Amino acid sequence: MAIDGIDWEDRWSPYDEETYRFALEVAHPEDIVVDIGAGDLRLAVRMAPRVRRVYAIERNRAVVQRATALHVYPDNVVVFCADALTWPLPQGITLAVLLMRHCTRDHFATHVRRLKDVGCRRLVTNARWKMGVELIDLQCRRRYDPYLAGWYACHCGSVGFNAPDLDQITTETLNHVVDVVVCPKCTV
Ligand SMILES: C[S@@+](CC[C@H](N)C(=O)[O-])C[C@H]1O[C@@H](n2cnc3c(N)ncnc32)[C@H](O)[C@@H]1O
Incomplete structure (x- = not known):
């Protein structure tokens, strides 16, 4: 993403220990x-040491x-x-990390589509909300519902908040995110 002429997506910088710990804790031995x-x-x-194998893809030589x-x-x-947007992902990947x-x-949507194509089931990422880190169930098939009040986050990378009826907004709807596929801004 070029901002002020800088392609930030191409920049390397590490994340915090909490983010890494989250990713490590959701990994299974298999x-x-x-x-x-x-x-x-x-x-x-x-x-x-926690998993069977790690494929580490980094394009900055x-x-x-x-x-x-x-x-x-x-x-x-x-x-x-290699460029992970085009590098042929091996079959058998069960967990992806996109920090x-x-x-x-667009790139988020491409990564998700390619991971689904090889049968990957789970994605740890901070790329959708741009803060914190989350685990996405790539097998989720729940479709976006414009009448459901509250936050949604789509597999295309979009996030948003629906308030079809203000009476439906409660503390619970404010604190809960529904993971969906096929939202109005969708490209996957
Ligand atoms: C913010 S850094 C985070 C690095 C690492 N995930 C971590 O947590 O320490 C993002 C990295 O992604 C790499 N990158 C961005 N797009 C890529 C792509 N399409 N394929 C491979 N690497 C990519 C950048 O070169 C950069 O090193």
Whole structure:
């Protein structure tokens, strides 16, 4: 995403420990993980002992070279210097990690579509809300409902709030997010 001439999506910077801990805690021993935009591999290296395999995809060659020179990374981490928007995802991936707050909505939708195409079931990301981190069930088929009051977050990357009837707005609707597919802003 270019803002003031800077492509922030292309910039490497690490996230906070809470974000990484969330990603580590949702991983299961049988998971095959793809870390999209893996940066300096700091999460991939920590994830490796908890799962079967980690595919770490990072397109910034300088970051990858620095990271691979620094870490002796475990055998079950496979590093690719490639563009994850086009790199052929292997079948069998069960968990994806997309920690990339500046990911555009179009790119988010593309990552989600490609992950679904290879049967990936879960996605850990901070790219949809741009804050915090969430776990998305990629098998969710719930369709957007314009008459349902409250927050929604769509697999295309859009988020929003519906208030068809102000009487329906309660503390519960304010604190709850419904995960949906096929919203009005949808591209997937
Ligand atoms: C904000 S950094 C976060 C790095 C890592 N996820 C972390 O939490 O430490 C985002 C990274 O995603 C990489 N990136 C962005 N788009 C990418 C793409 N399409 N394919 C591979 N890497 C990408 C950038 O080069 C950058 O290193």
